[in-house]
Amino acid sequence: MIDFYYWPTPNGWKVAILLEELGVDYRMIPVNIAKGDQFKPEFLAISPNNRMPAIVDHGVPGDPVPVFESGAIMWYLAEKAGKFLPTDALGRKQAMEWLFWQAANQGPTAGQLSHFVNYAPEGIGDYGRARYAREYDRCLGVLERRLEGRDHILGDYSIADMIAWPWVLIAKPLGAALEPFPNVTAWRGRVKQRPAVRRAVDLGKELRRSGPPTDAERKLLYEQTAESVAKLSG
Ligand SMILES: N[C@@H](CCC(=O)N[C@@H](CS)C(=O)NCC(=O)O)C(=O)O
Structure with a gap:
């Protein structure tokens, strides 16, 4: 348990x-x-x-x-x-890279962007919002390139997808457009269709x-x- x-x-x-x-x-x-x-x-x-x-x-x-x-x-x-984790040394190295990427880049950036979009006091959040919107956009670009020619971040569906997906799910409420990122959009839809993912988001x-x-x-x-x-x- x-x-x-x-x-x-x-x-x-x-x-x-x-x-x-x-x-x-x-x-x-x-x-x-x-x-x-x-x-x-x-x-x-x-x-x-x-x-x-x-x-x-x-x-x-x-x-x-x-x-x-x-x-x-x-x-x-x-x-x-x-x-949901590769077994070979190279695959595990890549899993670690994308987990650390999420935890050190996309996660904190999206968290700060959410703060400035949703909670910063009126009138003083503009700089922070613009700063983190750009960095969130940059992270989407990183994912877009990684997903070129791949269905998932490591090829097969893995914890690298599960950790990065939730902050992409809410791109729109964060004020970001996904249209410039067709690979990310397709991946977002692919992961969203999974019954386990739907149950998790409803939890x-x-x-x-x-x-x-x-x-x-x-x-x-x-x-x-x-x-x-x-x-x-x-
Ligand atoms: N790096 C952490 C981030 C977790 C995090 O930021 N959790 C927030 C909610 S989304 C929290 O517990 N906040 C409590 C607080 O701010 O005191 C992780 O990925 O586990």
């Missing part, structure tokens, strides 16, 4: 997709990031960066194994299952909020410092 600490966002969907694709037994535990669940000491013991997704694997001999960071979680689960959709964050939620999510996290986690 896997405990899956989750909130319905693109970062949460990445791991939800893999869990659904693997068909493993898991229990979804909501981490309400707008209410501060990510600062609870029991969650920080699993995920020291106070971010979801995270998992605890109970299906191992000895103590349960906690894993944080979506890329690490996905590598761990795929390797354990022997699925916990009833938890999703509508409307802008309250002042208290805004403070909790966007004004974190080492000191504020230390205070909140008691």
Whole structure:
């Protein structure tokens, strides 16, 4: 059994997709990031960066194994299952490259773009929005070239697709047009058709909020410092 600490966002969907694709037994535990669940000491013991997704694997001999960071979680689960990860050395090197690419480039960029598009206070978000829109566009260009002549990022469908796909799914709400990227558009559609992917994107959709964050939620999510996290986690 896997405990899956989750909130319905693109970062949460990445791991939800893999869990659904693997068909493993898991229990979804909501981490309400707008209410501060990510600062609870029991969650920080699993995920020291106070971010979801995270998992605890109970299906191992000895103590349960906690894993944080979506890329690490996905590598761990795929390797354990022997699925969605190449087995040869060169293929594994490429899987690592594209996982790190997502975690260090596309993910943070899309996250910041989402912040500036959705949450930056009126009038002061323009520079940030333009900066991250360009960088998000650049990342789409990188994916477009990689998908030239390939159905999936590593050739076969793998965790490299599952980790990069959620932030491409929501390109439109982020203000980006996919028309200039036909390879990315076809890949986005190909992955979207998979039943496991649909189930993952629907996971916990009833938890999703509508409307802008309250002042208290805004403070909790966007004004974190080492000191504020230390205070909140008691
Ligand atoms: N690099 C992390 C990013 C995870 C992340 O940013 N999670 C956000 C929600 S999308 C979160 O938990 N935020 C809580 C907070 O900001 O305190 C990963 O890929 O796992």
